[in-house]
Amino acid sequence: MSYSIQVKDLKLDFGAVSVLKTLNIDVAEGEFIVLLGPSGCGKSTLLNCLAGLLDITDGEIWIKGKNVTWAEPSERGIGMVFQSYALYPQMTVRGNLSFGLKNARMPKEEIDKRVARAAEILQIEPLLDRKPAALSGGQRQRVAIGRALVRDVDVFLFDEPLSNLDAKLRSELRVEIKRLHSRLNNTMVYVTHDQIEALTLADRIAVMRGGIIQQLAAPQEIYNRPANLFVAGFIGSPSMNFLHGATVDNGRAFQFGETKIDLSGYDGGAVLDRPRAILGLRPEHLLIQTEAEPGRTLPAVVEIDEPMGADSLVWLVAGGTQMSVRVPVERRLAPGTRVHLKVDISKASIFDTESEKRV
Amino acid sequence: MAEAVHPRGTKPRRRLSGRNIMLYGTLLVFSLYYILPLWVMVMTSLKGMPEVRLGNIFAPPVEITFEPWVKAWAEACTGLNCDGLSRGFWNSVRILIPSVILSIIVASVNGYALVNWRFKGSDVFFTILIFGSFIPYQVMLYPIVILLREMGLYGTLWGLVVVHTIFGMPILTLLFRNYFSSIPEELFKAARVDGAGFWGIYFRIMLPMSLPIFVVALILQVTGIWNDFLFGVVYTKPDLYPMTVQLNNIVNSVQGVKEYNVNMAATLLTGLVPLIIYFVSGKLFVRGIAAGAVKG
Numbered sequence: 001m002s003y004s005i006q007v008k009d010l011k012l013d014f015g016a017v018s019v020l021k022t023l024n025i026d027v028a029e030g031e032f033i034v035l036l037g038p039s040g041c042g043k044s045t046l047l048n049c050l051a052g053l054l055d056i057t058d059g060e061i062w063i064k065g066k067n068v069t070w071a072e073p074s075e076r077g078i079g080m081v082f083q084s085y086a087l088y089p090q091m092t093v094r095g096n097l098s099f100g101l102k103n104a105r106m107p108k109e110e111i112d113k114r115v116a117r118a119a120e121i122l123q124i125e126p127l128l129d130r131k132p133a134a135l136s137g138g139q140r141q142r143v144a145i146g147r148a149l150v151r152d153v154d155v156f157l158f159d160e161p162l163s164n165l166d167a168k169l170r171s172e173l174r175v176e177i178k179r180l181h182s183r184l185n186n187t188m189v190y191v192t193h194d195q196i197e198a199l200t201l202a203d204r205i206a207v208m209r210g211g212i213i214q215q216l217a218a219p220q221e222i223y224n225r226p227a228n229l230f231v232a233g234f235i236g237s238p239s240m241n242f243l244h245g246a247t248v249d250n251g252r253a254f255q256f257g258e259t260k261i262d263l264s265g266y267d268g269g270a271v272l273d274r275p276r277a278i279l280g281l282r283p284e285h286l287l288i289q290t291e292a293e294p295g296r297t298l299p300a301v302v303e304i305d306e307p308m309g310a311d312s313l314v315w316l317v318a319g320g321t322q323m324s325v326r327v328p329v330e331r332r333l334a335p336g337t338r339v340h341l342k343v344d345i346s347k348a349s350i351f352d353t354e355s356e357k358r359v
Numbered sequence: 360m361a362e363a364v365h366p367r368g369t370k371p372r373r374r375l376s377g378r379n380i381m382l383y384g385t386l387l388v389f390s391l392y393y394i395l396p397l398w399v400m401v402m403t404s405l406k407g408m409p410e411v412r413l414g415n416i417f418a419p420p421v422e423i424t425f426e427p428w429v430k431a432w433a434e435a436c437t438g439l440n441c442d443g444l445s446r447g448f449w450n451s452v453r454i455l456i457p458s459v460i461l462s463i464i465v466a467s468v469n470g471y472a473l474v475n476w477r478f479k480g481s482d483v484f485f486t487i488l489i490f491g492s493f494i495p496y497q498v499m500l501y502p503i504v505i506l507l508r509e510m511g512l513y514g515t516l517w518g519l520v521v522v523h524t525i526f527g528m529p530i531l532t533l534l535f536r537n538y539f540s541s542i543p544e545e546l547f548k549a550a551r552v553d554g555a556g557f558w559g560i561y562f563r564i565m566l567p568m569s570l571p572i573f574v575v576a577l578i579l580q581v582t583g584i585w586n587d588f589l590f591g592v593v594y595t596k597p598d599l600y601p602m603t604v605q606l607n608n609i610v611n612s613v614q615g616v617k618e619y620n621v622n623m624a625a626t627l628l629t630g631l632v633p634l635i636i637y638f639v640s641g642k643l644f645v646r647g648i649a650a651g652a653v654k655g
Contacts, residue, residue, distance in 0.1 A: 053548050074554030086545035090567040099563075100553030147549070159545075 002065070004029045004155060004187035005050065010059035012042075012049060012211075019045055020211045023059075027189065029154075032181055034198040035191045037208035038234070043191045046208070047157050050189060051080050064154055074103070076155075079148025083160040085140040087132040093143050094128045097150050111150075118149040121180070138169045145180070158190040162197065174200060195235050199223065207231045224347065225267070229356040232280050232349055238313065240349075241286070241323040243279040247271050247350065253295070254279050254350070257319040262295035265346045268359050276353035283326040287342040288314065288333070297340040302333045316341070404428065404623035411619050427620035431628055435621060437608040438597060444625055447605030451585060451632075453516060454601055458523035459580045463573065466528055470535025471561055475547050485536070492529035500593060507594060514596045522594055523584050531576055538572040539565060574643040582633040602629050 005027040012020040020042050027033050035043040048054040050061060052073035060069050068076045087096050094115060101111045119125045122142045132140055141161060148156050161177070162170045178201055181188055192198055198205050199219045206216040207230075215227035226232035232240045245256035247263070251271030254261045256279065263271055292299065300318035305327075312329045315322060318341065325341065333339070350359040373379075399416050404427050406420040433443040440446060472478075473485055503522060504513060512518030542565065550560045591601040600608075606629045610622045637644070 048548075051548075051552060053551060072554075073548075073552045078552065080549065080552045082545040082549060084543055084545050086543065086549040088546065088550070088564055099550075099555070103554035103559065147553070 002029055003027060003062070004031065004064060005189065006060075006062040007046075007050070008060040008062070010046075010049060010061065011057045012045065012054065013057045018211060020049070020056075023211075023213060025206065025213070025216065027187055030185045030187060032188045032190065032201055032203045034202035034205045035189065035208060036195060036198040036205050036234075037193065039193060041208040042211040043193075043208050044159055045211075047080075047159050047189060047191050050076075050155075051078055051157055052076050074100070077153045078155045078157055079151045079153045080157040081141070081144045081148050081159065081161045083163050085132070085137075085144045085164075087140055087143055087147075089132055092129050092131055093124065093135070093146075096132065096143055097128075097146050100147065100151055114150045114152065118146040121149065121183070122146050137165050138173060141165065141173060145177075149184075154186050156186060156188045158188065158192075160191055160193070163192070163194070170197075177201065195237065199235075207234060209234075225358065226280075226349060227358055229278065229280075229351050232351070232358070236282055238283055238324045240280045240282050241321070242351075243281070243319075243321055243323075244353070245277060245279060247274045247277045249273075256298060259298045259319070260295060261298065261343055261345070263345055263350070266348065266350065267346055268350065271350060271359055274352055274359075277359070278351040278353055280349040280351060281323075281343060282347065283313065283324045285344045285347040286323070286325045287344070288325055288327055288331070288339050289342055290339060292340045293342065297342050300339055300341050302335055302337040302339060304335055305333050307332075400623045400627055404620050404627060406620050408616070408618060408620060427618070427624040428628070430618075431609070431621045431625035435609045435625065437600075437605050437612070440597075444602060444605055444609070444628055447600055447602035448628075450516075450595075450599050450605075451602040454519050454523070454591070455581065455584050457517075458520045458527075458584050459577065461520065462524040462527040462531060462580055463576050465524065466531030466576065467535045467569075467573070468561065469528070469532045470537075470539050471565055472557075473532070473536045474539040475544075475560070476557065485532070488529050488532055492533075496526070496589060500589075504593070513594065514599075516595065516599055519590060519594045519599075522590050523580075523587070526590070527580055527583065530579070534576060534579075535569075535572060538569060542568060571643055574640050578636055578640060578644050581636050585632050 003026050005025070007023055007025040010020055010023040011018070023046065025033070035046060037043045045054065049056050050063075052068065052071060052075075056069070060067060062068065063076055063078065073080075088099060091099065097115045097118060098111045101114065115128070116125075119128055122145060124139065124142050124146060127135060127139060127143070132143065135143065141164075144161070158177075162173055165173065174197055177188075177190075181201075190197075190201060202219050204216060204218055205222050207214045207222065209230055215222055215231045217225075217227075222231060223235055226235060226240075229242075233242070243254075243256045245254055247253070248255045248260070251273055252263055254263055254277070261279070289297070298318050300316040300323065303315045303317055303322070305315070306313040307329050310329065312327050312331065314325045314327055314331075314333055316325065316339070317323070323341070327333075351357065352359055395417075402419055403411060403416065405423050405425070407422065407424050407426065410421060431443060432445055432448075434441060435443045469488075473481055507513040507518045507521070510518075512521060546564060547560060550564050555563060585601075586603060587601070588603045588607065591604045595601070606625050609625050
């Protein structure tokens with residue numbers, strides 16, 4: 001297997017502050033990797049390191065089998081798209097697209113050919129002679145993508161490219177980026193704090209926090225089997241319900257207050273008996289029903305329900321813990337109703353309270 | 360009782376409210392205060408000496424004469440030279456042009472490097488540079504005489520150019536640094552990914568976006584250097600005295616009758632260059648100052 005990008009033991013310190021802590025990532029050719037995390041987690045910093053805009057403290061960066069750790073950004077075979085578009089305001093769209101090629105002293109015919117091709121792919125041909133100020137946000141971001149496209153590189157780096165767009169345009173361009181990826185099939189590294197973008201676009205997601213990669217896996221794996229409490233809480237909206245309790249009976253049951261939940265069918269390792277453990281349940285993996293089933297349900301009281309169009313979100317309190325459950329929108333529940341929540345244990349996650357890791 | 364008005368549409372404004380009278384009255388008083396000295400100068404410069412002696416300084420001239428202007432420009436004596444202010448004018452021009460160009464080039468590159476190509480100790484460097492602007496000129500006067508003498512530039516026009524360039528550096532660098540730091544960093548990053556280097560980014564990206572701040576720097580330097588008296592009198596010799604020094608020598612000469620009309624004309628002539636610069640580029644100046652002041 002040939003790797004497109006390899007990051008080996010990358011470290012970055014700003015003075016005494018360690019921003020990136022010994023990162024290792026291998027990106028396969030043509031893979032779409034999303035770096036996801038809250039602000040300040042180091043995802044944009046890592047992207048800047050890959051681009052060569054930041055000098056790293058230790059480690060190596062390989063792109064296309066070449067050690068580019070010390071290479072200039074323009075020598076790395078990358079194209080980059082920025083959040084603020086970063087178009088050169090005094091140049092026309094054509095000037096913006098060809099600036100990098102002119103710097104590389106490419107012959108004029110070749111420049112024209114590449115600009116025309118990029119404009120065709122992104123459907124910005126009518127805009128070529130306009131200045132960026134005369135473009136809408138979506139058009140500007142297309143031009144910014146075009147600037148990476150004309151470079152004809154194997155690796156695209158996106159730094160929150162859709163964050164400055166409104167919701168409708170964002171989803172349109174999201175689809176377009178995905179289409180672009182399937183057409184060009186080059187490697188893409190995409191930074192975002194938006195989990196929808198991450199889940200929809202990525203082949204693999206790297207969830208980051210505090211300069212450390214918490215989990216690097218396919219979107220479904222991250223969603224269904226989060227490696228730790230942070231990933232579980234960060235992915236999913238509304239976020240996963242956490243029940244604090246203990247695992248008992250040789251790891252065969254979860255004790256939550258008075259209620260015992262049977263753990264047979266759990267998708268994970270050996271649960272064992274843990275005096276403090278957390279059961280994580282996603283809102284869509286719970287079922288509201290009126291009758292209790294021992295070992296399968298826990299009692300709860302409805303607080304409010306929030307109809308959201310396609311479905312409805314019901315907020316309940318169970319054993320002092322607030323929980324949310326996704327239900328069909330037709331199902332209306334009056335506040336104060338006593339119900340029982342049926343747990344789908346095969347889709348649940350159990351975390352050790354001490355290590356915060358998934359069992 | 361007046362008929363009740365049913366409020367609808369644009370709210371009517373009263374023109375002659377007490378507030379407006381106060382406002383415009385104050386403005387009027389202040390504009391008079393500033394315009395009067397100019398009025399006196401222009402009027403006096405257009406009078407002959409007999410009329411000046413009458414002492415009605417506010418009165419317009421009965422008989423308009425441009426004699427004092429001609430004399431101030433071409434005939435007034437300073438020391439041994441009797442070719443008027445024209446000599447000083449051309450000296451000032453010859454000092455001004457290289458000083459302005461050199462100082463703006465160096466300061467803009469300084470500011471650009473300090474923002475976008477930060478190096479180890481760049482903050483310390485900047486602090487020291489800014490600190491320099493707080494030291495009184497008089498402290499450095501004599502040391503610079505020695506420095507210029509050692510470089511063989513003392514008493515030459517180029518010596519003065521060097522001095523002006525150096526003393527313009529702190530404030531100009533600050534100006535450019537602040538302006539460049541208001542340009543989004545991503546633009547700079549994009550240009551680096553596009554393979555542009557230090558000078559490529561400076562000339563192709565930064566310069567075209569920075570016209571307003573260059574105009575501000577130009578105005579600051581032109582007026583500052585044109586109005587300079589101290590450096591001109593200390594670091595040059597009589598043949599090379601700038602216009603301000605020569606004006607002083609004309610106005611303060613103690614021989615003969617005080618020719619007020621010539622003095623006024625000479626002063627107006629000397630002030631003309633900065634005035635013209637302000638009028639021509641005032642709008643750009645305000646815009647640039649505002650832009651440079653956004654970020655500290």
